Structure formats: structure tokens, C-alpha cells
Amino acid sequence: MDAKENILDAWIAIEKLSEGNINLREGSNFKYKKLPRFHENWTDFFRGKLSDMYMNGVKPSKHSNPGFVLYFDIFNFKDLINKLTKKFEINDKYHDDNNAKKYTYCVAFKLDGDQFKLVENSLFYTMSGYAHRKGNLPANITEAQEQLSKCLAETFQYDFDKGMSKLIGQKTQDSGENYYEITDDVTNLDPFLHSFYVEDLEFAKGSYSENLTNYLFGSSTEKINLDSNKSSDSFNSQEIYKILEPKNYPLGRFPANPEWGLSLMQQIAVNIAINDSSNVRGVNGPPGTGKTTLLKDIFAEHTVRQAFIIADLPKKHLSLTETYFAKGKIAKLDTEISNNNILVASSNNGAVQNIVTDLPNIGQVDKQFLQDVLEDDYFTHLSDEDSDNQTWGLFAAEGGKKDNVQKILTKIKKMSEDFLNDFEQNENAYNDFIKQYHLVESKRQAAQKLSDLYKEFLKVRTELEERTQTYNQRLIIEEDKCRKKIDEQKITLSNLRKLIEENKTNLSGLENHSSMNTHKISLEKDTIDAIKHQRPAAYWLLKLIQHPTAKAYKHKSLKAYTKLYQLLDQQQKIENACEQKMKRLKELQLEYKRLIDNVESIRKKFVSWKRREENTLRDLSQRVSNMQKDITQSGVEPLDLTMNYDELQQTNPWFTKEYRVEQSKLFMAALAVKKQFLYENQKSLKASYLIWSHMGDYAIAPKKHLISIAWDWINFAIPVIGTTFASFARMFKFMEENTIGNIYIDEAGQATPQSAVGAMIRGRRVMAVGDPAQIRPVVTLSNGVIGLIAHRYHAAENIINGYSSVQTLVDQASKFGYQKTEEEWVGIPLWVHRRSLNPMFSISNELSYQKQMVLPGNMLKPGKGRWVNIGGESNDKFVMQQGKWLKEKISHRKSDNIFVISPFKNVVNQLKKSLGKVGFDKSNIGTVHTFQGKETDIVYLVLGASDKEKGAALWAVSEPNLINVAATRAKREFYIIGDKHLYEELGSEVVDITLSVFCDYSDACEEQKVDK
Known part of the structure; x- marks a missing residue:
């Protein structure tokens, strides 16, 4: 057995173990009477009781089948719980005792002529009764019932009185607590004797539904945590902004007071509900946070979407393609239209009634729309028929139990009759709707442009802030860097100046030295010239004879030349030194100029960078200023996620009262489209009534699909229909998987998870609205006994337990939600509470x-x-x-x-x-x-x-x-x-x-x- 079947079998066991309730004090005269242990003639006894019933005012019904039902071995349910707890050593905490009475089995007999006969297949052997007798859960309760049924058939095969005496006297009766019920129609046993959900749970075992799979095991898609608290580490501003873009807002709105928009998280829930591609989602709304309010706007948007699809159809009269009898045909409503049909379901009948009576109540429509909506007259006279309050139109009705379904069918029949009797067509309905649709859409597009502008504004403003911060930080760094570089250059320049001055001084000394030396050379040359004039006559002869005069001349001359050569050599060295000094001085001067240029370059580079950055910041600032001006002049409040938490939760961005007024007008125009479209397809509407009025005739395979086709028309004509889960399986017994457009589950935190299985299978899209933090589902079994069942069927204990609800399972399947704690993920949270004061x-x-x-x-x-x-x-x-x-x-x-x-x-x-x-x-x-x-x-x-x-x-x-x-x-x-x-x-x-x-x-x- 797979995990899905294990879970379903465990739920079936829980439901069967809860069956067999009997309220012995029910009715003013108590309809259940103690069965005597003995009677001489049981036929006379029960015929007398039937006579008494009719004499006391009960009138035979049209399909009267008088008889009686026997209920054997009545016991306190808490005794069974205690017995199982003790036997299996279950360590259960305290729980407020369930004081319900249960019967072990019941069986019916009908009057046939003068005799009573056993009603075939009327035996109901309860699992709780079996467990109470045997002290254990049955391996197969059906098999045990069949065995008992066979014994009863044999007992009553020939003689009713002998059979009764034998049955009453059998030792198998563990208790003398046996009762009987006299009834005018024994073939219609009290449906409350059985679980409301077992049939759908069995159906689910043989069905495939992606919604059910996600419901049981959660969705594999990545979770998106809608944490809207900016002080939180998981604050998800990007996703929240994306969801709240104007293009994701509905075009339709329920015509309530337009002064007030939805709160932030309400709007997020609406936008996700109408746009998200996933088919199972949860909204987690604490008390007083406006769960019903947001549903109204979702319902209005579904209506608008249907009208838009219809208005876009080339032919408004749909082809009658499906034959439902002889020459009778019905059109198949376009899937895109039926995808927007609405069913509200809940385990709480009061919750269903609150929604379906609240929606059409005239007090729910703001006075500025009231005259228009009443003039449009969406079958208001039919809505007023069953209402204690004045209504504005047949927007919602209660289904579920047989009488309510019949009332719905009567209304559909009367609609069809209205179309034949002086119905005033509104052929302009489609054009009027399209005109209003384009008006609202243009306003939404304008808001989207503003949103895009605001997004750009935030981007540019952020860039401005970041660049300003970066600039201010870098300015300090760049100024410091520039100053340090210039200071370093200045030190180098100062040292260079000293070297240049030193070189200039040295060069000047060398030049002076050179000048002095040149003068000496000149003097020495003059001396040599003078010596030459003093050369003795016949010098060479005197030199030859080594005359003293020649020697003196030679010595004087040699001395003068030696000194001259010394001076010339010295001069060459001085000139070489001067040349080196000049070269060095030029090098130093060039280096000095280079450094001077470098300092200026550093200054210019810094100034250029600063000017460029300031120009960029100025441009960004101007852009921010211009965009802010445009946003302010629009008069629209943008989504400001920097607001403090309390203010943010109460804000409703992008749209004004004017837009909400036009949305409401579009919704009313959509109803006019619906009405005209129904008129043009009145044959299909009438066929839907006929098919559902004789549903049993269409429960066979070749015709079964007609029931779903008819339902689409019924739910289209009455946009919102409500039912309890208790009546769901009976109401939609013959409808297959994925045949209901949208199912909205209210008070889902208080519904047992198995109660919604039928809805999960049949709904194309399912949204659960509730709060697990409020009261948990009412379960008749203790947590320990439920744990015992989970163990027996190898079912996941995170699902089969005493505290899971429809809401907790849907939340786990939801892509969007909130990480409430490290372990707990809930659906889309609502945070603005509008009911209770402090404390x-x-x-x-x-x-x-x-x-x-x-x-x-x-x-x-x-x-x-x-x-x-x-x-x-x-x-x-x-x-x-x-x-x-x-x-x-x-x-x-x-x-x-x-x-x-x-x-x-x-x-x-x-x-x-x-x-x-x-x-x-x-x-x-x-x-x-x-x-x-x-x-x-x-x-x-x-x-x-x-x-x-x-x-x-x-x-x-x-x-x-x-x-x-x-x-x-x-x-x-x-x-x-x-x-x-x-x-x-x-x-x-x-x-x-x-x-x-x-x-x-x-x-x-x-x-x-x-x-x-």
C-alpha cells in the first residue's frame, strides 16, 4: 500500500469509528424509545406504534414507506475510548470527555401489507460497536457486517415475530440498552448515522488528483516567506513589492465603501489568489483580520473575468452540443468561464451561512452604488424570496443539504421562466462592460507606469545615496592622498632647490676661479713675452758655450713656461668642473620642473575627479527630484517598505478612492453581462435545472459528464454557492475530479483534514482561509486512539493525529506563506486586527x-x-x-x-x-x-x-x-x-x-x- 492509501485508510477508520451516534433525548417526545425485552406479538406492537405516530399528526409522505428501525446495544463512547486506552497502554493527556452514546448496530423493517419485513441492506454494524464488543479494531468491518447481515436474513426469513423474539433473546446482545424509532419512510434512514466523508475517501483511493497529492504531502515548489517586518532577518521586500505591483491588482471590487482599501497583507492575499499559478494555497488570518472582506474582492474579480471572456466571444449564444434527452441539448460553458465559478465550503454551517447571506445583503453595498446595483437587478426578487433581509441581487445562495439544493434549482427554474416572460434585454451590456473595463484597465496601467517610475525612483535614489556616501568617504581619502602626494613632492622640491642653489654657488665659485686663473695665464703670457724681449743677442751661441747669461735666460724662460703650463692645466680642470656643474644644474632644474608639473597634475586630477563625481551626484539628485515631483503630483500613495511596521501593515498603495469606485462599477457591469449572457443561453440554463433535478438519471457513464456541465451553468448563474463539508459528498456525488472551478474553504483551521478530501479532488483551485491558532478541529477520538489508528495503517503521524486541520495541510502545500517559527510554516498571514480593543x-x-x-x-x-x-x-x-x-x-x-x-x-x-x-x-x-x-x-x-x-x-x-x-x-x-x-x-x-x-x-x- 502506498502512503496516500495508508492515509486515506486511516481517515476512513477514524470516520467509521466515529459513526453510530444516537441522541436518546432527541425530539420533544424523544423519537427513540426503549425496546421491551419481551412482547407476545411484535407485529401488533409496531403496528400500534405506527398508528400512534399518524394519530399524533404525522402525515404520510408522498413516498411513504412506514416502518421502524432497531438500535442495539447502546453504550457510552467514552467507555470504548477508556477500554482501548487501557488495552493498548496509551498514555493520553486529559481531554474533556465525549459523552456521546453509540449503538452497536441498527437494522430497519418496513410494513409490507399486514406484516413487517427486513429492509434489504439496511443493517449498519458500527466499527465502534464492534470494537466495544471485541475490545479491538476490526480487520475488516465490511466482512463482519456481511456475516451479521446473513444471520439476520436467516432469522427473519419466515416469521417476523419469531425472528424478533429470537433476536431480542440472543445472547449476543451485550446490553439491554436497545431502542427503536418509528418512521414514515424507513427507506430513508437518518443520514447522520453515517460519516459524511467515507464515500469521498473511498473515491479518492481510486482517483488521481495533483491537488490532493499536494494537500497530503506538501508542495515541492520553493516556499516564499512573506515576512513584511523590516526589522526581521527574513524581511522579503523584493517579493512583497513584486506581488503588489499594480498590474497584479484586480480590476473588479465588491461595491463596499470605497473610502477604505484592503490592508497590505489582505491585498497580497487577493493578488496571489487571482494570479498565482499554483492551485492550492492558504490564507492564515487571526481573528478580526478581514478574511471575509478579502474574499468579497476575490469573488468580484472572478465575476469580472468571466464577463470579459464572454464579452470577447464572437458569438454570445453558445452551440448546443450535448444531448441530455431526446431533442434536448445543452451547451458546454467555456472552461475559462467555469474556471472562475465559486464554491464556498466549511465544516461550520454558520460560516457558510454568514458568507452566503452577507454577500447579497443590501447593507453590504455602499450607498453610492446602491441605486445602480438595484437598477441592474441581478434577479433581486429571487434573492429576496428566502432572505430575512433585503438583498441587492442573487449573488450567493446556500447549497449542501437536499432542501437547499432544491431551493437553488427552483431559483434557476424561475430565472429561466423570467427570460420567457417580459424580460428586458440589455444588448448594450457587453459594450458598456468593455468601455468600463478599458477605463479601469487604463487606470491600472497608469498606476503600473507610476509603479515603474517609483521603482526607478527608488533605484536612482538608492544609487544617489550610495554614491553620495561613497563620494563623501572617497573624498576624504582622495583629499588625504592628494595632500600626502603633494607634501611628498614639496619635500623633494625643497631638497632639489637646496641642491640647485648649492650647485649654483659651486658653479659661481668655479667661474670666479676660472676668471682669476685666466687672468693669471694672461699675466704669465705677458711675462713670457717680456722674457722673450730680454733674450740675449747671439743666444744660440751663448747657449752653445753655456754662457751664464744664456743660462739665466733659459732658467727664467723655463720657469715662466712651467708656470704657464701649470695655469693652463689648472684652467682645463676648472673648465671641466664648470661643465659638470652646469650639466648637473640643468638636470636638477629639469627634475624640479618635472616635479612642479607633477604636483599640478595631482591637483588637476583630484579636481577633475571631484567635479565629475559632483556632476554625477547633481544629475542623480535632479532625476530624483523630478521623479519625486511626478510621484507627488499623481496623488497616489506608493508602496514605501521603509515605513514603520504598524503603518506599513495598514497601508494600501497605488490606488485611490477613484479607482475603487470604478472597480465597483466594473463589477456591476459584469453582472449585467452575466444576466444578458444567461438570457442568450436560457436553453442551457433550463437544461441545467432539469439535469440536476433528475440527477439519478444521469449517474451512468455515458451521461455522467452532463451533471458537471449543468453544474457549471448553475454556479455561473449564482456566482457564489456555499455548502458544508458534511453535505459536500452528497451534493457532488456524481461529479468527477477537477469539475469545480474554485473552492474557498472558510474556517479551515477548525475542519478535520479528511473532511476536505472531496473538495481537493473536485476543485481545480482551492484556497483555505482560517487560523490554526484558534480552536482545533473537534475530534471524538482521543489523540492516543488516533495514534493507534495511524500505527495500524502505517500512516504519517504528522497528518493522522488529533490536531491537524484542513488549514495546516493546505498551509504546507502553499507556495506563499510565513515562517511563523523555525518549525511552523503557515499560509499568507493577515496582520491588521479590527475587532477587539485591548487587553x-x-x-x-x-x-x-x-x-x-x-x-x-x-x-x-x-x-x-x-x-x-x-x-x-x-x-x-x-x-x-x-x-x-x-x-x-x-x-x-x-x-x-x-x-x-x-x-x-x-x-x-x-x-x-x-x-x-x-x-x-x-x-x-x-x-x-x-x-x-x-x-x-x-x-x-x-x-x-x-x-x-x-x-x-x-x-x-x-x-x-x-x-x-x-x-x-x-x-x-x-x-x-x-x-x-x-x-x-x-x-x-x-x-x-x-x-x-x-x-x-x-x-x-x-x-x-x-x-x-
Whole structure:
């Protein structure tokens, strides 16, 4: 067996184990009667009971099949849970006991002439009954039922009375608790005897659905964390900006007050819902964060998209291609149109009713649109028929159970009849719509251009900031570098100047020396010339004879020449030295000039760089200024992700009231297109009514597809249809995979995961809206027993457990969401809370939402709240002193809108008795499940319990869910009544946080210590 089948089988076992409920006190006269252990004539007994029923006012139905149903071996379900817990040594925590009664099996008999006969296939052997008898879960309950059915058939084969006596007397009856029910139609056994989901779970085993696969095992696509807190490490500004580009906004809008746009995360959820390609997604909305509000805008956009596709069709009258009887034909609605059909589903019937009654309520339409929407008249007279309030049109209707489906079909029939009786066509509907469509689209395109400009503005501004910062930093560095280089050059220049001066001085000395030496040479030459004139006559002769005169002349002459030569040699050296000095001086002077030029070059280079950078910054600054001016003049608020967190969450960028007005007008124009299109295809509309009115005739293979084709027309005509999951399988029994355009699941956090399997298979796109941090799904089995089932079927325990919900599974399949904690991924989060004042808001925010929720500025004035400390002895969690205190309080404020809530069923029952005596409405007293999705001004949470019931007390406050839900039912005041000492001693962080918040918003911290 594969993982999918294991999970489905485990869910089937859970559902079957939950079957067989019987309320022995149901009805004013109790419809279930104790079956006698003996009667002489059972035929007379039951015929007499049938006569009594008709004499008491029950009228035989059109298809009357009178008879009775026997319910054998009634037992307390908690006894079975305790038995299984003990046998399998399950270590279960405390849970508020399920006091339901179960029957082991039931069987029906109908009156046939004068005798009663066993109704074929009427035996229902409950799994819980089998387990209660055998002390174990059956390997195959179907096989056990077949064996019992065979025995019963043999017992009643010949004689009813003997069979009854034998059956009653059989030792196999473990209990004398046997009951009977008299009924006018025994062939229509109470559908509540069976699970609502088993049939679809079995269907899923043989089906392939990508949506179901993703639902069970999560999506393999990369998760996108929509963290919108700029102080967070995972702040995802890029993805948030991308999603909130104007081109991703819807063109349609529900015609509510246009003064107010959606909050940031609401708009993100809408934009993803209408544009994301993935087919399963979750929206995680804490209490009061506008989940229903965003659904309205999504529904409006679906309507607009359908109208646009229709208006673009070359032929509005679709070809009748599908034969549904003889000459009767129906057109197949274009898939792109049916892809925008809307079904709302929930496990909470109140949630379904709230949506389908709220949407068409005239009070939901802003007064500026009211006249137009009423003039357009989208079958308003049909919508008003079943409504306690005036409506603006047949935009939504409740389906699900048989009577509701019949009402829908009646409305479809009446629509068809309207088209035949003086219907006023609106042939301009298509052109009017297209004209309005282009107007809204042009505004969206203009906003996109502005967004592109703003994106460029942010880019340029960032570049300006970065370049300015870089410039300022580099300017200091470059100035310092330039200064250092010039300083270094200056030192070198100074040294060069010294060398030049030294060389000049040396050269000047050499030149002086050379001049002096030249003069000496001249004098010496004159001396030689004078000596030459003194040459004796006949010198050569005198020299030859070595005359003294010749010798003296020669000596004098030689001396003079020697000195001259010395002076000439010296002069040559001086001139050589001068030449070297001159060369060196020129070199130094050239080097000096080069350094002077280099210093100037360094200065020029720096100045040029500085001028270039400043020009760039000036240009960028001018661009920023021009773009900012254009953005400001547009009058549109752009998406500024640098805003503080609270402001950012409340912002709705890009579009103004004017755009929202035109969006609403487009939605109304789309309804006019729908109406005209239905008129032009009235034969198909009529066919849809006929097919669904005789659905059984079309449940065979060759015709089965006609049921889905007909549904597309029905859901197109009534844009939003709601159903509970309990009625889903019955309503869509004959529809295959991927046959419903969009399924929106409301209050998904409170729905058991198996309840949505049929929706996952049939829905093309599914969005779950809810909050797992509120009350978890109601399960009749303990967590330990569920764990036992998961183990038996080898099913994943992260799915088969007592706390998973439709919301938790859808969240895991969602591409977009929020990493709430390291371990917990949730769907698209909504953060702006618009219901409860403080301290209720802060209790909820701190307990369950990591302080991410935001309270609008107009709700900052605190309400009232405190812990009323009352202890005392308890009896099954009920503390009489707490009841007395509450009775006294409520007796003085009966006109106020008050809910009284308790975690424990017995406390609720006792409070109903007590408060009923002062005229308090008992319907306003209940467990938290009673008030899920509701709100009022004042809430009293009665915790109950005493020291002897610490396990029960800890169960109530071990998780934040219960106090979170109770606190957020209250708009203005919230009081917890309980033994403060007991609950403080439990070590519960939930209690600690709650008390701390109460003290932050109350002057009564000391008073909370004792309240008598």
C-alpha cells in the first residue's frame, strides 16, 4: 500500500469509528424509545406504534414507506475510548470527555401489507460497536457486517415475530440498552448515522488528483516567506513589492465603501489568489483580520473575468452540443468561464451561512452604488424570496443539504421562466462592460507606469545615496592622498632647490676661479713675452758655450713656461668642473620642473575627479527630484517598505478612492453581462435545472459528464454557492475530479483534514482561509486512539493525529506563506486586527502571533478586562461560587451583548441552568467551539476546576488556543473567572502572559488577587 492509501485508510477508520451516534433525548417526545425485552406479538406492537405516530399528526409522505428501525446495544463512547486506552497502554493527556452514546448496530423493517419485513441492506454494524464488543479494531468491518447481515436474513426469513423474539433473546446482545424509532419512510434512514466523508475517501483511493497529492504531502515548489517586518532577518521586500505591483491588482471590487482599501497583507492575499499559478494555497488570518472582506474582492474579480471572456466571444449564444434527452441539448460553458465559478465550503454551517447571506445583503453595498446595483437587478426578487433581509441581487445562495439544493434549482427554474416572460434585454451590456473595463484597465496601467517610475525612483535614489556616501568617504581619502602626494613632492622640491642653489654657488665659485686663473695665464703670457724681449743677442751661441747669461735666460724662460703650463692645466680642470656643474644644474632644474608639473597634475586630477563625481551626484539628485515631483503630483500613495511596521501593515498603495469606485462599477457591469449572457443561453440554463433535478438519471457513464456541465451553468448563474463539508459528498456525488472551478474553504483551521478530501479532488483551485491558532478541529477520538489508528495503517503521524486541520495541510502545500517559527510554516498571514480593543488584542497577539498583529489607530483606546479570582470546591469542574458571582453580574447587565464561555461541557450545562433563571439567553452560553467565528461586546470565560482537577485545569490552559479564541470574541470587555492561585501554580506560560497583559491594561492588578 502506498502512503496516500495508508492515509486515506486511516481517515476512513477514524470516520467509521466515529459513526453510530444516537441522541436518546432527541425530539420533544424523544423519537427513540426503549425496546421491551419481551412482547407476545411484535407485529401488533409496531403496528400500534405506527398508528400512534399518524394519530399524533404525522402525515404520510408522498413516498411513504412506514416502518421502524432497531438500535442495539447502546453504550457510552467514552467507555470504548477508556477500554482501548487501557488495552493498548496509551498514555493520553486529559481531554474533556465525549459523552456521546453509540449503538452497536441498527437494522430497519418496513410494513409490507399486514406484516413487517427486513429492509434489504439496511443493517449498519458500527466499527465502534464492534470494537466495544471485541475490545479491538476490526480487520475488516465490511466482512463482519456481511456475516451479521446473513444471520439476520436467516432469522427473519419466515416469521417476523419469531425472528424478533429470537433476536431480542440472543445472547449476543451485550446490553439491554436497545431502542427503536418509528418512521414514515424507513427507506430513508437518518443520514447522520453515517460519516459524511467515507464515500469521498473511498473515491479518492481510486482517483488521481495533483491537488490532493499536494494537500497530503506538501508542495515541492520553493516556499516564499512573506515576512513584511523590516526589522526581521527574513524581511522579503523584493517579493512583497513584486506581488503588489499594480498590474497584479484586480480590476473588479465588491461595491463596499470605497473610502477604505484592503490592508497590505489582505491585498497580497487577493493578488496571489487571482494570479498565482499554483492551485492550492492558504490564507492564515487571526481573528478580526478581514478574511471575509478579502474574499468579497476575490469573488468580484472572478465575476469580472468571466464577463470579459464572454464579452470577447464572437458569438454570445453558445452551440448546443450535448444531448441530455431526446431533442434536448445543452451547451458546454467555456472552461475559462467555469474556471472562475465559486464554491464556498466549511465544516461550520454558520460560516457558510454568514458568507452566503452577507454577500447579497443590501447593507453590504455602499450607498453610492446602491441605486445602480438595484437598477441592474441581478434577479433581486429571487434573492429576496428566502432572505430575512433585503438583498441587492442573487449573488450567493446556500447549497449542501437536499432542501437547499432544491431551493437553488427552483431559483434557476424561475430565472429561466423570467427570460420567457417580459424580460428586458440589455444588448448594450457587453459594450458598456468593455468601455468600463478599458477605463479601469487604463487606470491600472497608469498606476503600473507610476509603479515603474517609483521603482526607478527608488533605484536612482538608492544609487544617489550610495554614491553620495561613497563620494563623501572617497573624498576624504582622495583629499588625504592628494595632500600626502603633494607634501611628498614639496619635500623633494625643497631638497632639489637646496641642491640647485648649492650647485649654483659651486658653479659661481668655479667661474670666479676660472676668471682669476685666466687672468693669471694672461699675466704669465705677458711675462713670457717680456722674457722673450730680454733674450740675449747671439743666444744660440751663448747657449752653445753655456754662457751664464744664456743660462739665466733659459732658467727664467723655463720657469715662466712651467708656470704657464701649470695655469693652463689648472684652467682645463676648472673648465671641466664648470661643465659638470652646469650639466648637473640643468638636470636638477629639469627634475624640479618635472616635479612642479607633477604636483599640478595631482591637483588637476583630484579636481577633475571631484567635479565629475559632483556632476554625477547633481544629475542623480535632479532625476530624483523630478521623479519625486511626478510621484507627488499623481496623488497616489506608493508602496514605501521603509515605513514603520504598524503603518506599513495598514497601508494600501497605488490606488485611490477613484479607482475603487470604478472597480465597483466594473463589477456591476459584469453582472449585467452575466444576466444578458444567461438570457442568450436560457436553453442551457433550463437544461441545467432539469439535469440536476433528475440527477439519478444521469449517474451512468455515458451521461455522467452532463451533471458537471449543468453544474457549471448553475454556479455561473449564482456566482457564489456555499455548502458544508458534511453535505459536500452528497451534493457532488456524481461529479468527477477537477469539475469545480474554485473552492474557498472558510474556517479551515477548525475542519478535520479528511473532511476536505472531496473538495481537493473536485476543485481545480482551492484556497483555505482560517487560523490554526484558534480552536482545533473537534475530534471524538482521543489523540492516543488516533495514534493507534495511524500505527495500524502505517500512516504519517504528522497528518493522522488529533490536531491537524484542513488549514495546516493546505498551509504546507502553499507556495506563499510565513515562517511563523523555525518549525511552523503557515499560509499568507493577515496582520491588521479590527475587532477587539485591548487587553483582548494584546492577549491574543502575545499568546499566538508573536506580536505581529497590528491594531489600527482608531482602536487604541483600551477596553476593560481582568482576572476575577474566585476559587472553591468543584463538582465535575463546576465551581458554584463562580456561577453565583457571574449570575449576580449578569442580572444587572442583561441588556448587554454577552457571551459566556467555558472549556468544559458540564460547566456550560450548569451555567445554562443558573443563568437561565435570570433570563439570560442560553444560546449565548457554550464552549469555545460554539462561538468560533462570532463576536460580541463582552465575554466571560469561566475556567472552573479546583485543586482536585489540576489535570483538567492544565488541559484548558496548556495551549493558547482556548484563551486566544475567547479573548477575541470580545470587542470591548473580557473577564476570566477562575481560581488564580490554582492556574498560576500550573506553570502555564499562557496564564502568565494573560495575567501580565491584564495588569498592563488594568488598575485592578491588586484586585485580581482576591475577589469575593
